[in-house]
Amino acid sequence: MATSSPQQASITVLISGSGSNLQALLDAANTPTLPNAKIIRVISDRKDAYGLKRAQAAHIPTTHHGILPYKKQHPDSGQDGKPPTFEAARRAYDKDLAELVLADHPSIVVCAGFMRILTPSFLDPLAAASTPVINLHPSLHGDLVGADCIGRAWREFEEGKREKTGIMVHYVIAEVDMGEPIVQQEVDIRGCATLADLEARMHETEHPLVVKGTKAVLEKKRQ
Ligand SMILES: Nc1nc2c(c(=O)[nH]1)N[C@@H](CN(C=O)c1ccc(C(=O)N[C@@H](CCC(=O)O)C(=O)O)cc1)CN2
Numbered sequence: 001m002a003t004s005s006p007q008q009a010s011i012t013v014l015i016s017g018s019g020s021n022l023q024a025l026l027d028a029a030n031t032p033t034l035p036n037a038k039i040i041r042v043i044s045d046r047k048d049a050y051g052l053k054r055a056q057a058a059h060i061p062t063t064h065h066g067i068l069p070y071k072k073q074h075p076d077s078g079q080d081g082k083p084p085t086f087e088a089a090r091r092a093y094d095k096d097l098a099e100l101v102l103a104d105h106p107s108i109v110v111c112a113g114f115m116r117i118l119t120p121s122f123l124d125p126l127a128a129a130s131t132p133v134i135n136l137h138p139s140l141h142g143d144l145v146g147a148d149c150i151g152r153a154w155r156e157f158e159e160g161k162r163e164k165t166g167i168m169v170h171y172v173i174a175e176v177d178m179g180e181p182i183v184q185q186e187v188d189i190r191g192c193a194t195l196a197d198l199e200a201r202m203h204e205t206e207h208p209l210v211v212k213g214t215k216a217v218l219e220k221k222r223q
């Protein structure tokens with residue numbers, strides 16, 4: 001079991017990729033930007049996530065919790081000619097993920113680029129333990145939901161359909177990316193020449209925002 005001192009808030013971070021937002025949390029933890037807080041575990045659904053290396057470099061316990069064994073144990077060939085949903089695999093995966101997370105008794109769970117939809121099999125045990133789950137999402141509340149929101153905003157900008165997008169940190173509920181926003185920041189796309197420019201501008205905005213959102217929830221818990 002990962003540990004932190006009694007008065008310190010403990011943070012578990014879920015990732016799937018590079019972990020630049022995880023790095024922002026690692027850099028801020030236990031500083032005036034994110035006081036009395038320690039990241040106690042980083043969990044990735046992808047073994048090759050560079051964020052795992054970032055955590056290991058910071059001597060933070062890491063766990064790879066992959067979906068493949070669950071898909072093998074709960075095969076799904078689809079129904080009525082529709083593609084498989086792997087609902088049984090998702091539920092079993094999420095149940096075990098909840099047990100893995102709760103074994104550390106974190107104060108909060110932060111999804112920082114975690115690219116799996118979380119089902120009630122995960123969300124309900126966390127709620128029962130009064131452990132908030134929050135997510136960093138590269139869009140403003142009620143605008144774009146799901147994966148590839150930066151790419152979609154860029155394509156709409158190129159089509160002249162929008163000039164701005166944004167970022168939010170929100171509570172995670174079953175309905176994807178529709179949980180109550182905690183903090184949000186608008187991002188102007190104008191001046192970006194490429195998708196890479198927009199991605200860089202979004203990341204630049206995300207890094208302080210994910211820390212700000214995490215701090216806000218921890219302060220609310222302490223009240
Ligand atoms: N129940 C919820 N789960 C998650 C939320 C949420 O608000 N409610 N936020 C996401 C993060 N996210 C967007 O912010 C997001 C991530 C991934 C997907 C998605 O469609 N994932 C696919 C798998 C993709 C893959 O394997 O590469 C899937 O799960 O089928 C949508 C939204 C975290 N989870």
Ligand SMILES: NCC(=O)N[C@@H]1O[C@H](COP(=O)([O-])[O-])[C@@H](O)[C@H]1O
Nearest residue numbers: 017018019020021022113137138146
């Ligand atoms: N729908 C969720 C989603 O798209 N999240 C996005 O994944 C990236 C993770 O980057 P990182 O691995 O460098 O922190 C971030 O841009 C985050 O907004």
